[in-house]
Amino acid sequence: MARRRDAVVRRGFRHIGRAITEQPGMFTLAVLASSLYGAMTVASAWVIGEVTDRVLLPSFADGVTTASALALASAAIIGVALLKIVGILGRRLFAGIMSYRLQADYRRRVTRQYLRLPLSWHQRHPTGQLLSNANSDVEASWFFVAPLPFACGAIVMIAITVVALFLIDPLIALVGLVVFPLVFAVNVVYSQVMSPRMQRAQQLRAEVSEIAHESFDAALVVKTLGREASETERFGARAEELRDGLVAVGRVRGLFDPLMEALPNLGTLAVLLIGAGRVADGSTDAGSLVSIAYLFMLLALPIRAIGWVLADLPRALAGFDRVTPVLDATGETPYGPDGAAAGTGGAAVDLTDVGFTFAGGERPTLSGITFDVAAGSTVAVVGPTGSGKSTLAGLLVRLVDPSDGSVVLDGVDLRRLREGEVSSQAAFVAQGTFLFDDSVRGNVTLDDPFSDDEVWAALRVAAADRFVADLPDGLDTRVGERGATLSGGQRQRLALARAVVRRPRLLVLDDATSAVDPSVEARILDALRSSDTPTTVVVVAYRQATISLADEVVWLEQGRVLARGTHQQLLADVPAYAALVRAYSQTEVAA
Structure with a gap:
């Protein structure tokens, strides 16, 4: 005592x-x-x-x-x-x-x-x-x-x-x-x-x-x-x-x-x-x-x-x-000495034998993930619930680091890039959209010095320009806490515009258009693909309409890449993929 x-x-x-x-x-x-x-x-x-x-x-x-x-x-x-x-x-x-x-x-x-x-x-x-x-x-x-x-x-x-x-x-x-x-x-x-x-x-x-x-x-x-x-x-x-x-x-x-x-x-x-x-x-x-x-x-x-x-x-x-x-507390994200590759076009991404296990986890969430994404292309990541798609999306923008292997952006391991380099090259839009209790402009720019013309251009790419123009105060309209005054699809489109206005060379969408009509979603992806400097897009998707727009599809199951190819190839060659895609399509038709 x-x-x-x-x-x-x-x-x-x-x-x-x-x-x-x-x-x-x-x-x-x-x-x-x-x-x-x-x-x-x-x-x-x-x-x-x-x-x-x-x-x-x-x-x-x-x-x-x-x-x-x-x-x-x-x-x-x-x-x-x-x-x-x-x-x-x-x-x-x-x-x-x-x-x-x-x-x-x-x-x-x-x-x-x-x-x-x-x-x-x-x-x-x-x-x-x-x-x-x-x-x-x-x-x-x-x-x-x-x-x-x-x-x-x-x-x-x-x-x-x-x-x-x-x-x-x-x-x-x-x-x-x-x-x-x-x-x-x-x-x-x-x-x-x-x-x-x-x-x-x-x-x-x-x-x-x-x-x-x-x-x-x-x-x-x-x-x-x-x-x-x-x-x-x-x-x-x-x-x-x-x-x-x-x-x-x-x-x-x-x-x-x-x-x-x-x-x-x-x-x-x-x-x-x-x-x-x-x-x-x-x-x-x-x-x-x-x-x-x-x-x-x-x-x-x-x-x-x-x-x-x-x-x-x-x-x-x-x-x-x-x-x-x-x-x-330890475990802060370490940064390296390298700068990101210069350029305005899409970035090339390579994943080599990537594995990831959550702290305290008994089995890996991802294991042996290896595939590449060509600059300016669109790749859809598809898989059943719990297959590790969101974890993979987080690895691409370095929300977490892989336990094994490497994620490489234009030939440079993400772990070797200087602080701020990843966020300057890549943007991430999650399914769960967060908006601040601020104006439309404030939610898109986040106080960065973007002009109104740049904001409107990003809103057009995200198919959000029409509904924003119809709001009482346009860009100055406050959206409420977490965007309470907007629909789910409108919130997702504003979040997408927030990413697009920064002109990322890599855009990762984690089922970020699930609340948007398929026709609007097609317009958004088409706008991303058809720009003068097309962005590399990796999209976690379920809808057949979304997947069919991708240049390539990666089929993920139990944390492993089991197949890759075009949508039509996987429909013909991978029964589990075909069953999942058709199940979601039937659900959408029934709805």
Whole structure:
């Protein structure tokens, strides 16, 4: 137990050192301002003692005082008060800047890490947890920073106070200072008791966020299947756990805070009791006792400031323990030194003995995939559900890297291309279309500097120009969250236009036109094939109308390429292919 307590304390002080190291300038300014406040607070005790001895007591004894004495006393009190105000303003300003800079910096670090880590890592971590890491966990990690400079300045204040106390009356000072080891002991015990409770509370915050995000994301499923009650119950159960966790935290803090408040007051009471006797026997004077009592009253605030930091450390460690695994995560996508081949035409793609196995998977999703795609051609990838088509599409644009073999673009392995080269040469459109709550123009350009003419040209290729022209504000029409105001086919065509406007040399469509009428789909593919610089297109397809437009078809089954050729050749030579294509055709006719 003692070892565990020491570990919490050591980690807490290391975390404080980390904050100071990362923001030394703001911390120094905040501590200087806090030290000014502490020094002026101690000086105010001395001023009050002097005013008591030199102005108040003589005026009581003589029944009269002078205007100059009152003016001097007032000037001394006001001067000290003004300097205290400067210290308070500086302390709060610089401490706030330090705290918010640390939070902003670590949010940027976390989000940059999210961008670096591969898709497979994101698939293992719920979105709600990732949001919690970047928001509430980062905030909790540095919550203690706001009172930290005050606590450090309070140490200066305590040091000055202790010296002043011993100079005034060593015996009374010794009696009163017994409170300090008690405060330290209470804080150590508090950190030990609070740490596991704060870790649990932070975890529950993330889980509540995760459930809420999942429910909002699946609003259509929840509404259409009448799952409102069960989702409310699921969220409510976890929210109640969070409530109970926070209540447990509050109980511990409820015991700790009054004790921290009481200890300085007990010290002041002991000083008054003993000091009154020493004044009575002439060992000290009334002004010294007033100064000592006032100094002990002032010590309550710096002791509380230190207590605030120590009280927030368990929460900070709990938050930082949840942020650190993200920052330390490995597996980020490595990049090579090569640039992509220059050119405006379609790109040639070669896959050689490509295999892929998901992390923790017992059997490979893809194995021994070998085929090539000629520049400017259209290849359809066809296969039954679970054959690895979407995984193959992701490999072509390097959403994931192959476990074995290589994917080569114009003679260069994708893993050797510099960062940003793949996205500049290839575009990917998934079946599940995502649109931002933005205008049509914003969803197509994504803030890249494309002209309206280029946007309209891309919309024409995607067969989206007519319905966009009919929208109330044309390109400026907002489409709502996830494109809620548009049909499924319209969303898919906007997503396709978003890819086309970038003039990719390789366009990968993962069943990205499934919600579009076959005639419109034919127009889209024909426009891609008939441009002056035809794009290389790899399309995951089911419809016979789509497949028949391809120059070549690759038949994928159980993660392997079992056949390739034209649509007519595979219809004649591969019974499983013919059965699948005809089954989808019959379904479309029936629909």
